[in-house]
Amino acid sequence: MKDHDIVDLYWARDEQAIAESQRKYGGYCHGISMNILNNESDAEECVNDTWVVAWRSMPPKKPGVLRTYLGKLTRNLSINRLKERHREKRNPDLVIALEELAECIPVPEDTTDERLCAYLNEFLEITPALDRQLFMGRYWYGRTVREMAPRYGLTANAVSQRLKRTRQALRAYLEERGYTV
């Protein structure tokens, strides 16, 4: 079923919308949640919550790209779930990714979400596609270097190096715009 048909089901308040979302994007959302939470039952709950939130939000929302809309919902729900955990229980791979992010993005605490996303969008726009995909894979989807390397036909070392260079470029990009801490 096409995305707009699924969205139409939500708008028609047809519960089949959830079944179709689960069928088409259940794995995608589960992957996002697992990468963040590293816990099967928590991830399942977050994915189930995703359908609930989607059900409540459509209408009035009518997302252009259903996949990313649902992905964002799952990501937010998973992050909220992560906040509830003690720090020591966090996924160690994700903790490393978070440290890398903090190191490369010298953004003051009072920067708004919109502004940070605007910087990131501008930066990603000029970043080569492969590096952009690796960056998003690592820092949006929470994938590990080892997970991505074989899929992109690179060694883990090569992926790490590419990510490192992208982080350095992002830091330089932000610093050029006066963002230092």
Added chain:
Amino acid sequence: MKAMSGFEIFEKMTNVNDKFIDEAAEMPSPELAVVKMSRWERFSHFMNSGWGVAMICGIVAIGVMAGIIAAGRAGEPGVMPPGHNESTAETGVENPRETNDRPDGRFTFDYRGISERESVSKRDINFRFYASVTNVGETFTFENGPEHFYPDKVLFIHQGTDYVIEAVISEDVEPMATVPTGTKGELTFVVYIPQEAEPGLYALRLTYGDESDTFYDVLTVLNSEPETDPPAKSKEKALEIAENHMRQQDIPIDLDQFRVSAVGVDMDSGYYHVSYVLPLGGIATSYRFTMKVTYSGQIRDYEGSTWDPQAYYATYTDEEVQAAITRMGGDEIEGCYFEYENGKLYVCAEEIRSINPPNVETNEAGDIIINSGCGIDHDHVFYEEEVIRTEN
């Protein structure tokens, strides 16, 4: 002023542009990944290096000149090879669907493309595609990741002759604008090679828009006759043959643990190479079986046929591998790959030190002939470092 924590940034990143999220949603298929650098991948690696970019610029500059000359000659009566009809001679374009004397099976395209390339020109030509082996006159399919890859013009230029062949972009391919960024898409270019075309290297020139970005790559047209045992006809068939072969091996573990890591076409022979990997826990612990698959089910060049459980079950940690890479030259070395020899694991890398310029000649007719084949002459330094286990 206090900076945001990594967690806060991670959280705020949720709302970056949908197209970037969508683009990275699906990673490439593992079947397309390459676990070890073949000669072609080493070439590709080289082409991605600074030297490669310099080389491309040089080739493009010279190639544009040759392309202009060759394209000019393509329109001249009598220049195109015998057997070409008039419409082809006039336009340089022929739709194989309208061709009755299609030389099916005589030639085989063997083109793997370049797995990754970045910013070689103003336009972001960063694509990843592999072409399936097809016969001339059939469709020539580019798979995977066409988001930056929709040329306005595709030419095949036989190096050393006057052939300039313009590919016809199939009408049933949707315009690029309608393909969502990041989706796994497929473009089909229908191409035609004249029956008289000589086997050998062809340059593939892709032109993008009015910026006149031109890109050269190389493919091989192989004469497939006489063939006593041609390559497996399809990737699926090659996989089937390879799997049967794997199951006949006396390997004391569950074969289902293996996964296919790469199915590729050998640049020189046109045969499928299938690699199986057994992941054993770390990046250095996988072991690979590679085989060349023929149409009749014969396996050639089988690597890894001698099973040595003790050696192959040896496990290495990431730290041990990283230590070897550091000894070899540190983090700056890219594109390391593994070699397993005499029960020892090595990390290897190759560094291009210098390249020799492509061979440019002028024939009697005054045409410029450029040999920009994949066998670019270069001097390189090879590094190798044993991975040493720190614990028993």
